[in-house]
Amino acid sequence: MIRVSVVGAKGRMGSHVVKAVEDAEDTQLALALDAGDDLTQITPENTDVVVEFTVPAVSLNNVLTLIKQGVNVVVGTTGWTDEKLDQVRKALIEVRETHGREQSVFIAPNFAISAVLADVFARIAAPYFESAEVIELHHPDKVDAPSGTAIHTAHAIGEARAAAGMEAMPDNTQTDGGSRGQVIDGVHVHAVRLRGLNAHEEVLLGNAGEQLVIRADSFDRVSFMPGVLLAVRKIASHAYPGLTVGLDNFLAL
Numbered sequence: 004m005i006r007v008s009v010v011g012a013k014g015r016m017g018s019h020v021v022k023a024v025e026d027a028e029d030t031q032l033a034l035a036l037d038a039g040d041d042l043t044q045i046t047p048e049n050t051d052v053v054v055e056f057t058v059p060a061v062s063l064n065n066v067l068t069l070i071k072q073g074v075n076v077v078v079g080t081t082g083w084t085d086e087k088l089d090q091v092r093k094a095l096i097e098v099r100e101t102h103g104r105e106q107s108v109f110i111a112p113n114f115a116i117s118a119v120l121a122d123v124f125a126r127i128a129a130p131y132f133e134s135a136e137v138i139e140l141h142h143p144d145k146v147d148a149p150s151g152t153a154i155h156t157a158h159a160i161g162e163a164r165a166a167a168g169m170e171a172m173p174d175n176t177q178t179d180g181g182s183r184g185q186v187i188d189g190v191h192v193h194a195v196r197l198r199g200l201n202a203h204e205e206v207l208l209g210n211a212g213e214q215l216v217i218r219a220d221s222f223d224r225v226s227f228m229p230g231v232l233l234a235v236r237k238i239a240s241h242a243y244p245g246l247t248v249g250l251d252n253f254l255a256l
């Protein structure tokens with residue numbers, strides 16, 4: 004049995020993870036902690052893998068604490084920048100060099116297979132289209148914009164365009180009050196917050212006379228659970244020491 008502790012256990016995602024871990028045959032719930040709880044209760048004696056779904060402002064600190072505690076971590080919280088990822092890598096190297104411990108941290112911007120594939124398809128399509136923009140649409144209780152997934156998709160499109168030696172996208176906007184969205188790696192990203200929505204993303208790709216739309220819809224948070232459990236199993240297997248980012252690393256794509 005893989006012993007799993009959940010941090011952010013009272014949240015929208017954390018509460019789904021608690022249920023998924025209790026329901027799966029090969030996992031069992033160790034500790035379920037939330038804001039105000041002491042994370043140093045989590046140790047290798049009671050936990051094989053921690054799943055962390057909290058808020059962007061606290062996630063890095065939680066992950067660094069958990070690395071010090073000697074446990075492996077699967078993270079779904081958003082808000083990761085290159086600088087924050089570097090801090091995680093450094094902390095993992097430090098425990099290896101100081102204590103000889105090979106620990107794993109896995110971070111996924113999105114655990115839903117529809118979103119992971121949408122990202123892969125967008126990367127493949129990007130070099131074939133003059134224009135590409137990303138629209139993400141979420142429930143209005145979400146605290147960050149744009150979504151971590153949209154940032155990841157924009158990076159993928161930007162990288163694919165750069166690798167293909169493409170020029171900047173055509174855009175003759177002369178005045179912009181903010182309606183053209185945030186530009187990430189040269190890609191305009193737009194965020195919609197609407198009651199009734201859960202998590203959705205559209206990638207629009209255009210050429211003269213044609214358009215490709217790639218759309219992923221998570222209608223329910225259960226859509227993230229197979230990906231979370233896959234990550235827990237992979238990380239518990241000790242086959243991924245260090246930092247791994249993205250569920251695509253565990254899929255034969």
Ligand SMILES: NC(=O)C1=CN([C@@H]2O[C@H](COP(=O)(O)OP(=O)(O)OC[C@H]3O[C@@H](n4cnc5c(N)ncnc54)[C@H](O)[C@@H]3O)[C@@H](O)[C@H]2O)C=CC1
Binds near residue numbers: 056
């Ligand atoms: N990677 C993915 O597939 C997905 C990622 N997310 C991301 O997961 C994060 C959480 O989303 P939701 O569950 O909707 O948010 P939420 O607000 O419902 O839950 C966050 C929970 O974290 C707790 N928390 C806050 N500070 C804490 C601390 N210092 N230590 C422990 N717990 C703390 C809160 O009390 C709350 O229970 C967000 O960043 C969201 O974007 C959400 C859905 C899917």
Ligand SMILES: O=C(O)C1=N[C@H](C(=O)O)C[C@H](O)C1
Binds near residue numbers: 149152153
């Ligand atoms: O807050 C959410 O709900 C989600 N957050 C993640 C993100 O920011 O990409 C993943 C998914 O979109 C749901």
